[in-house]
Amino acid sequence: MSKFYKIPVASVEKLTPDSVAITFDLADKLKSIFAFKPGQHVIVRKNIGGEDIRRTYSFCSAPHENVFRIAVRQIDDGTFSTYANTVLKAGDVLEISPPIGAFTFSAKPAGTYVGIAAGSGITPLMSMIRTALTSDDESKFFLYYGNRDAKHTMFRAELAALKNLYMGRFSAQMFMTRQAVDIPFFNGRIDGEKISHLHAHVFSALNVNGYYLCGPKSMVDGAKDSLLTAGEPEANIHSELFFVGDESARRKIASAPARAKVNVIMDGRKVEVDYRDEHGSILEAVLGAGLDASFSCKGGVCATCRAKVTDGDVDMAINYGLEPEEIADGYVLSCQSIPLSKTVTINFDA
Numbered sequence: 001m002s003k004f005y006k007i008p009v010a011s012v013e014k015l016t017p018d019s020v021a022i023t024f025d026l027a028d029k030l031k032s033i034f035a036f037k038p039g040q041h042v043i044v045r046k047n048i049g050g051e052d053i054r055r056t057y058s059f060c061s062a063p064h065e066n067v068f069r070i071a072v073r074q075i076d077d078g079t080f081s082t083y084a085n086t087v088l089k090a091g092d093v094l095e096i097s098p099p100i101g102a103f104t105f106s107a108k109p110a111g112t113y114v115g116i117a118a119g120s121g122i123t124p125l126m127s128m129i130r131t132a133l134t135s136d137d138e139s140k141f142f143l144y145y146g147n148r149d150a151k152h153t154m155f156r157a158e159l160a161a162l163k164n165l166y167m168g169r170f171s172a173q174m175f176m177t178r179q180a181v182d183i184p185f186f187n188g189r190i191d192g193e194k195i196s197h198l199h200a201h202v203f204s205a206l207n208v209n210g211y212y213l214c215g216p217k218s219m220v221d222g223a224k225d226s227l228l229t230a231g232e233p234e235a236n237i238h239s240e241l242f243f244v245g246d247e248s249a250r251r252k253i254a255s256a257p258a259r260a261k262v263n264v265i266m267d268g269r270k271v272e273v274d275y276r277d278e279h280g281s282i283l284e285a286v287l288g289a290g291l292d293a294s295f296s297c298k299g300g301v302c303a304t305c306r307a308k309v310t311d312g313d314v315d316m317a318i319n320y321g322l323e324p325e326e327i328a329d330g331y332v333l334s335c336q337s338i339p340l341s342k343t344v345t346i347n348f349d350a
């Protein structure tokens with residue numbers, strides 16, 4: 001279960017016409033609870049129009065800066081993102097959960113890193129870039145960043161300042177889809193073909209310690225496939241997807257029982273929950289039983305609903321949030337999982 005803390009907003013700054021950075025005024029006594037790793041995110045909860053809205057947003061600040069700042073891009077019909085971009089102001093209070101997320105970065109001595117981002121996928125990478133460049137005097141970070149045009153490029157001024165400050169150790173190459181750039185290669189989206197080209201002509205000579213990919217699924221999948229095909233070890237490729245919408249786990253599997261008994265372990269208690277076909281996912285059955293399970297995207301992306309199956313079988317429809325080792329250990333995304341056996345035991349505390 002996520003615990004939420006009421007945190008005042010210290011400032012709301014416009015980054016682009018459609019995005020803001022929100023800095024929290026975190027009391028000293030909460031700083032250890034909100035200690036984060038570069039790349040991690042928080043769940044922001046807000047009641048808007050009577051609806052309990054929860055969204056995940058990554059920190060753009062780096063842990064050593066002692067600043068707790070996230071960035072929010074306004075999306076079409078996005079309830080929270082519109083609120084954050086048009087209504088939220090300094091002094092308002094938001095509920096936020098302690099940081100979570102496995103898309104994290106640890107600096108190695110004199111490390112070399114490549115970041116590939118599109119749109120607001122830059123947010124967690126900003127935290128990683130700042131961490132890498134300040135970890136020692138030799139680490140290098142090469143960023144490839146796609147946007148529609150310069151005006152809508154989040155952190156454009158900060159990236160330019162970082163280039164000046166860390167000349168020779170940081171570079172940022174911008175791809176634009178709706179604004180012509182001087183070098184034709186940087187026109188259009190970042191895709192697998194471009195990454196293959198970059199690997200052959202740039203990355204292969206760099207001895208890269210880690211690739212960090214964040215953006216829409218098509219970009220992340222294309223870049224990842226190209227890096228793997230080029231021989232990069234999977235363990236060196238780290239990725240996180242944007243929120244991809246409420247992709248329901250609802251589906252029919254002939255062998256799945258219409259009803260099942262789900263033993264839920266949460267907060268040290270064991271509670272029996274009846275799962276029925278109409279729930280569509282174990283998470284919905286658990287929430288429907290009045291249990292306070294953690295969730296945010298319900299789309300298989302954020303991994304907030306992660307739990308460990310310790311008995312019985314489940315089927316997970318979509319997984320953008322768990323690493324292969326977690327799946328091998330029995331973890332599932334409960335928002336994407338349905339029971340395959342008549343009895344399932346699932347541990348939300350694990």
Ligand code: FES
Binds near residue numbers: 295301306334
């Ligand atoms: S709630 Fe985000 S993956 Fe399940």
